[in-house]
Amino acid sequence: MSVDHYNSEPLILIVEDEAEIAEIIEVYLRQDGFKTLHAGDGQKGMQFFTKQKPDLVILDIRLPGQNGLDILQSIRAQGTTPVIMLTALTDDVNKLLGLRLGADDYITKPFNPSELVARVRAVLRRTIVSVQSPTSNTQVGRLSIDHNAYVASWMDDNGKNEVLPLTLTEFRILAFMARHPKRCFSRYELIEACLPESDALDRVVDSHLSKLRRKLQDAGCEGFIETVRRVGYRLWPEH
Numbered sequence: 001m002s003v004d005h006y007n008s009e010p011l012i013l014i015v016e017d018e019a020e021i022a023e024i025i026e027v028y029l030r031q032d033g034f035k036t037l038h039a040g041d042g043q044k045g046m047q048f049f050t051k052q053k054p055d056l057v058i059l060d061i062r063l064p065g066q067n068g069l070d071i072l073q074s075i076r077a078q079g080t081t082p083v084i085m086l087t088a089l090t091d092d093v094n095k096l097l098g099l100r101l102g103a104d105d106y107i108t109k110p111f112n113p114s115e116l117v118a119r120v121r122a123v124l125r126r127t128i129v130s131v132q133s134p135t136s137n138t139q140v141g142r143l144s145i146d147h148n149a150y151v152a153s154w155m156d157d158n159g160k161n162e163v164l165p166l167t168l169t170e171f172r173i174l175a176f177m178a179r180h181p182k183r184c185f186s187r188y189e190l191i192e193a194c195l196p197e198s199d200a201l202d203r204v205v206d207s208h209l210s211k212l213r214r215k216l217q218d219a220g221c222e223g224f225i226e227t228v229r230r231v232g233y234r235l236w237p238e239h
């Protein structure tokens, strides 16, 4: 995912006064290849922010001293670094949305740390996509993806490229997975990345994937997309 777009691991700043929560977040992010930095209050958070220039900030709203909304404002005054807010109360969410301060996402406590990590990736991916000039081609085994033309093709045994007749969503899913072959993607990640506007359910992903498989099969490619039980899907080019 987005981690690979950086020269080194992206640095995530966590501004959270509850040490236990911060620690859990750090553990999960590090497992996933991110670097982390923790500040226990807003003042320290802003110091780290200015000095270390993190790639993304996870920011608790309820902090001692300056609250998270103030910090968000200070961060926004300095640029467009993505911010994910942590909120404990619906009231905070309303405030956050009402202020339109430009948080990139928010997550309510208690939350599943894996989901937070997925959100971090999704936000970074969106940010990177919007600043990078669109990249051209990805090649995974016999599959080639032209990201600009929205064309995916499969090379047959005779070396001839056959264009796969994909829908836009199927193309997005395949193109997204092709950037990281062999990595397993959860259905949640696929929804976040490829169906961001919809409230798609897991089974919607399954249905897109099964159509995608059938189309690959028709082009002569069996087993390219693997199901990883209880996790999700991955591309396995060595078929």
Ligand code: CA
Pocket: 016, 017, 018, 060, 061, 062, 063
């Ligand atoms: Ca707090």
